[in-house]
Amino acid sequence: MPDDRRIAHIDMDAFFASCELSQYPELRGQAMVVAGRRSDAPRVNADGTREFARLRDYAGRGVLTTATYEARAFGVHSGMPTMQAARLAPDAILLPVNFDLYRTYSRLFKDAIRSVSPTIEDVGIDEVYADLSLLNDESEQIARKLKSAVFEATNLTCSVGIAPNKLLAKLCSDIQKPDGITILRLEDLQARIWPMAAKKINGIGPKANAKLTSLGITTIGEIAACSEQWLIEQFGRSYGAWLHRVSHGLDDRPVVTHSEPVSMSRETTFEQDLHAVRHRQELGTAFTRLCEQVALDLQRKGYLARRIGIKLRFNDFQTVTRDVTLPEPVADAKALRHAATQCLKRVDLVKSIRLLGVKAGGLQRPGATESDAPAQFTLDF
DNA sequence: TCTGGGGTCCTAGGACCC
DNA sequence: TCTGGGGTCCTAGGACCC
Structure with a gap:
């Protein structure tokens, strides 16, 4: 390199807040958050003026996607449970996410x-x-x-x-x-990087940062002051060596202009926790819908999937996953649902379910063969 | 009234093969 | 019947990112 x-x-x-302000310029300078569902969309009056939902109107289990600086002044921030934000800033304008x-x-x-x-x-x-x-x-x-x-x-x-x-x-x-x-x-x-907080580095998340803090390390410079050997002893060979490199500003990753997707998934958190027996019907409906959505995503983007998996989050927030590798790749909702059902049978469904997800991995393009994947390493003599 | 949804990558054990 | 040692695939979980 x-x-x-x-x-x-x-x-x-x-970004999200700025996109919304371009649609609703009258909200400039106001406390505003993006969260919630379609039903929170503003209503247009007969005279063309708009009426916006307020954070206090929100009922649900989501988190804030973003908040304007004016809203942050109330102590709310992205990732905060929306209900909690509503207590801090009940009058803030509430807009639903508009990914399109x-x-x-x-x-x-x-x-x-x-x-x-x-x-x-x-x-x-x-x-x-x-x-x-x-x-x-x-x-x-x-x-x-x-x-x-x-x-x-x-x-x-x-x-x-x-x-x-x-x-x-x-x-x-x-x-x-x-x-x-x-x-x-x-x-x-x-002068400029070493004083920064360690957690500013991409790859030092909440867990690693907590461990660093417990070792008395909070800045990038303090990581750089540690020996590689010591970092490896604390964090393992791979992560420790990486910490040492990044703290000295070293990174040789290239700019990657194209990448193929690895997986596609859909998941949903229910308004209320559902029980496998008492809410069998609702769960079945949601399950089918998720499979249909994943199938549609696969078909629209032109992929087949050989690995199908499910994800469950229980009422105590414990999360489990199960997956299965199929002999042949699929992309239709029925095949997805069949494979996903096999996975579901391997989970003990005693606790109520908060979240259900379906995932397709091992993606290939139709017509691609097994030998296509490692072809990039073939030498051309 | 806690804690979204869509991703990537890594680890680690067991199966299986040579 | 004393038990190596790679390599790869499969599966589950977890950290992390936007």
Whole structure:
């Protein structure tokens, strides 16, 4: 890997909320959250004005998808149970998630980035990496071009981080959050990255962070001060060595422009926990529906699945999965349901069920054979 | 009135094969 | 009848990310 790589991470600012504000500009400056279901959609009055649901009107088991800065001032944040948020900010405007809208904006934003730098990697709906190594302009100038292209296409702002690798670019784009540009050289590691919280690193989640904290480590610099040997003793060979590398700003992952899906799944959390015997009918209906949705997803995207699985979450939040590998790949709802039912029979259904999910893995394109998968490693003599 | 939905990747044990 | 040692597949669970 050449050491003169230049990678950008581009992150849309408060993406879902910003998309919604473009639809409902009258909500600008108000406390607003995105959560809930279709029934929370605003109603249009005869005079064209709109009436919005309030957080206090919400009844259900969801969590906040996002919250505007005005709403965050009440102590609510994304991921918080919506019922809990309703106690803190009962008057906040409540909007249902509108993924079709976000996908539309996502396409516009990614096309805009591509027009400036064609080599991009998708990382979810609201962020991308771009490999700038082959571009001639100064980083600062590219960052401005990226931002103005995005703004022209969407009327939305984004934050850009440019650094020698993906790890640092991602950390960078978070430094100047709304509407910012941050450019980082490897020499800046100590001054700009080491003071940051360890959990800012992609891959240090709640569990790893809790363990680091229990060892007296909270910043990236404090990880860097540990020996690799000690980190391996604490976290295992693989994760310990990785912690050591990332704390020193090292990351040679390439920008991956294309990837095939690994699995497709659908799941649903019930309004009330359902019991396998008492609510047999409702469970059966939901189960069939999930299988139909997964089958439709497979067919629309043109995949067959050889591994079918289910997921159950019980009333005590214990989660179990079962899956089965089929001799032949399938994509129709009946075959999916049959395989998923076999899986269901292997679970002890004593506790009430909170969540039910169906998943299709081992994806292949129709007509592909077993030998197609490792073909990329075939040498051509 | 706790805790969504859609993903990826890793680990680890047992089966099975050479 | 004292018991190796890889490699791969299958399955379950868990950490993590957006």
